[in-house]
Amino acid sequence: MMQIINKYSHNHKACVDYFFNMKWPTGFYCEKCGCVHYYFLENRNVFECAKCGHQHYLFARTIFQDNKLPLFKLILGLYLFFSANKGCSAIEMASQLNVNYKTALKLCR
Template sequence: QCGHDHCTVFRRGQQRLYQCSGCHHQTSLRVGTLFQASKLPLTTWFLAIYLITQAKNGVSALELMRSLGISWRAAWRLKHKLLRAMQEREADRVLRGRVEVDDAYLGGARSGNRGRGAAGKRPFVIAVETRPNPEGGLSPPVYVRFDPLPDFRQTTLAHWAERALDVDTLMVSDGLAGFLAAGAQVTYHQRVVVHPRKSSELDCFHWINTLPGNLKNSIRGTCHGFKVRKYAARYLAEAQY
């Protein structure tokens, strides 16, 4: 704080505090991190981070409560702090190269990319970056974005593309009108219009058709009855991360 190079160390409860010998400013290793306000030991936090990042389908607050031996309330708060950290980490991710995009819905009777316009669901855009595979075909997804949006109107999707996609992108979409405006934000837009709409049978939409199912299983398996509209952004960011 003041440039002095000596401090005294003391304990207050579980916390180890460092006090500057020059100006008596007190600090700890947690200050300025997401652990700052928490009373849980750091080892509990690190175990939680390990469990959450290793689980393919996410971990519920209930599972964290059992695995970490903490209260449900503490587990819920810990989980949501980590989800927020994931959300902030992913917020600026920009996709480039070949990117498949599609509109999808979270919540309601079922998640996934069917039932366009269904009421009570949270609309979001799926975007998947893939690379050409040297052996032909496409690579598995490199990065994804799952962005909750208020609607799929042209202006909404144009703003989204400006933020989420590099200018030098080949965007692959179906015939949804909103994607025309999004396509205008990037160099190339491949529009695959199919009648009747059966994009699930087309190779160019392979990942767009696979990911919503994974997402649905992940959220259904770990987040029973969570409030979709309130927490959609966090759970989507967790899946994206």
């Protein structure tokens, strides 16, 4: 767990790269025109196609689409959930992530 914390805790780019590689494992491609070149707009957390300008959000059409948690807490929550032998309760996750019970329950589901 310390490796996860050390790698992602204060490194927003590492967190973005983690989810980027999950969404586009073979590399970025534009769903609109098929281009593989992009710009990352840091102020909006958006990937923009270099050819057509279509904007791709990191969590669009994923299970995290409407998520408002910081990326680090998502990564830590995923780690807690999948590394526990018998699953992770929402109460335990809420205390580990320092979020309220409803947020932790949503993440567990």
